[in-house]
Amino acid sequence: MKHIHFLFFLLLLISCKNDTAFYKHELTESAYQFFEIDNERDTILRSKEGVTIHIKKNTFSDEGAIKLRFAAILSKADMIEHQMYTVDQDGGMLESGGMFQLQNMSSPDEPFNKAVRLEIPAEYVNNKMTKYTLANPAEGLAWTNSGQDIDILHTKDMNRGKKLFNKHCTMCHDADLRKDLTGPALGNVHLHRSEEWLVQFTKNSGKLIAEGDLVANCLWFEWNKSVMPSYPSLSNQEIINIYKYIANESQKQKISRNEVSFTQTCDTTAIKTAESSGDRSQQHSHYSNPIYEIILPDAQWTNIDYLLKFETEITPIKLEMQTPYKDLTIMLSFQERNTVIPFETSKETPGTYQLLNFRNYEQITFPIGEKVNIIAHAGEPIKYFKVIEYTPKKQDNVIKLSLDIGSQKQFIQAIERL
Numbered sequence: 001m002k003h004i005h006f007l008f009f010l011l012l013l014i015s016c017k018n019d020t021a022f023y024k025h026e027l028t029e030s031a032y033q034f035f036e037i038d039n040e041r042d043t044i045l046r047s048k049e050g051v052t053i054h055i056k057k058n059t060f061s062d063e064g065a066i067k068l069r070f071a072a073i074l075s076k077a078d079m080i081e082h083q084m085y086t087v088d089q090d091g092g093m094l095e096s097g098g099m100f101q102l103q104n105m106s107s108p109d110e111p112f113n114k115a116v117r118l119e120i121p122a123e124y125v126n127n128k129m130t131k132y133t134l135a136n137p138a139e140g141l142a143w144t145n146s147g148q149d150i151d152i153l154h155t156k157d158m159n160r161g162k163k164l165f166n167k168h169c170t171m172c173h174d175a176d177l178r179k180d181l182t183g184p185a186l187g188n189v190h191l192h193r194s195e196e197w198l199v200q201f202t203k204n205s206g207k208l209i210a211e212g213d214l215v216a217n218c219l220w221f222e223w224n225k226s227v228m229p230s231y232p233s234l235s236n237q238e239i240i241n242i243y244k245y246i247a248n249e250s251q252k253q254k255i256s257r258n259e260v261s262f263t264q265t266c267d268t269t270a271i272k273t274a275e276s277s278g279d280r281s282q283q284h285s286h287y288s289n290p291i292y293e294i295i296l297p298d299a300q301w302t303n304i305d306y307l308l309k310f311e312t313e314i315t316p317i318k319l320e321m322q323t324p325y326k327d328l329t330i331m332l333s334f335q336e337r338n339t340v341i342p343f344e345t346s347k348e349t350p351g352t353y354q355l356l357n358f359r360n361y362e363q364i365t366f367p368i369g370e371k372v373n374i375i376a377h378a379g380e381p382i383k384y385f386k387v388i389e390y391t392p393k394k395q396d397n398v399i400k401l402s403l404d405i406g407s408q409k410q411f412i413q414a415i416e417r418l
């Protein structure tokens with residue numbers, strides 16, 4: 001009888017080990033930044049990623065000097081290197097605006113006496129972002145929605161601009177900023193025209209044309225001599241707000257700098273930059289990036305995310321490894337999203353890996369047509385790794401894979417390009 005108990009215990013141990021091994025989330029030392037603060041004073045820290053950390057005095061129970069460690073996982077490369085995934089507790093895919101953890105090194109599990117505020121620079125505003133936490137790390141790296149919205153600073157102007165744009169401009173200009181309609185597409189127009197010019201042109205483009213402005217005349221000529229309406233009633237600030245919105249939306253829609261071809265037809269900034277190189281940075285300063293603000297009540301991981309929902313169902317992506325590797329990790333990252341999801345070993349067919357799907361559906365939903373990267377790696381300090389580009393199909397998502405040999409440095413370089 002005793003033997004049977006022992007056997008059960010052993011089995012339990014083995015199964016636990018298998019489950020948790022995959023979700024390893026303890027980061028290597030290099031992922032952390034270390035600070036020492038005086039607990040008797042308010043402190044503002046700035047991480048190397050540009051995250052501002054506001055700590056009130058007596059946030060921690062210890063007296064005097066406190067050693068802190070802080071981790072910010074912002075990019076896909078960081079996620080892949082440190083095996084942090086963007087999957088929620090139901091198996092849903094998340095897109096992350098960043099994952100954060102602040103710990104008092106002498107008592108890492110103790111809740112803070114006062115909440116710590118983080119300000120996180122973002123490339124663009126995504127209003128759908130919510131706060132996720134890692135409620136029970138021992139159960140795996142699955143994020144739980146805290147139901148709390150994230151405050152986004154510096155967005156009032158942008159939201160006002162959006163309203164004005166929709167009211168006055170989208171009848172002629174594509175709301176998605178990419179297509180030419182009655183008027184030209186405006187994606188990234190702020191990178192090709194000065195702010196002052198945009199204000200004057202929007203107020204009264206006819207006046208600029210009459211005054212002989214080169215760009216206005218070029219546009220007028222290229223656009224079959226049609227003149228767009230004047231907006232004398234809009235204030236300078238209101239017009240700037242419209243372009244703040246356009247700037248943010250261009251980033252959000254991932255429109256690359258020169259994608260909208262019409263903006264370049266009459267681009268004179270190339271000449272301007274040659275004349276004075278300082279001009280350009282000033283010209284863009286009004287389109288400063290938004291900042292996400294989150295509150296950390298304790299030292300657990302916090303993630304800014306939104307839940308991705310796709311329509312199309314595909315058969316799960318399966319990988320067949322040509323050779324077995326020790327400590328193999330395989331993950332998938334979207335090329336156009338800050339999303340990293342792990343593959344898990346198939347229980348039926350050893351050597352086969354399947355895109356993680358907690359819900360255990362036969363089919364998974366996926367954005368058909370979007371490109372992903374599949375990254376497999378094993379071993380240290382000599383690395384075996386492979387990064388492949390893949391476009392998931394509705395069926396037959398079976399990939400045969402073998403790894404190449406390289407150094408840790410080469411591996412990091414490869415994932416930083418993703």
Ligand code: HEC
Pocket residue numbers: 164165168169170171172173182183184186189193198201202205216219220223226227228229231242262263
């Ligand atoms: C009735 C249609 C119409 C409306 C409404 C309209 N536009 Fe235009 N827009 C045009 C046309 C046509 C052009 C092409 C050039 C021209 O007319 O001089 C243009 C050109 C532009 C350009 C220059 C693009 C470039 O490449 O430099 C900007 C900027 C612009 N519009 C902004 C706006 C904004 C902002 C609004 C709303 C406040 C707006 N437009 C409303 C028709 C329109």
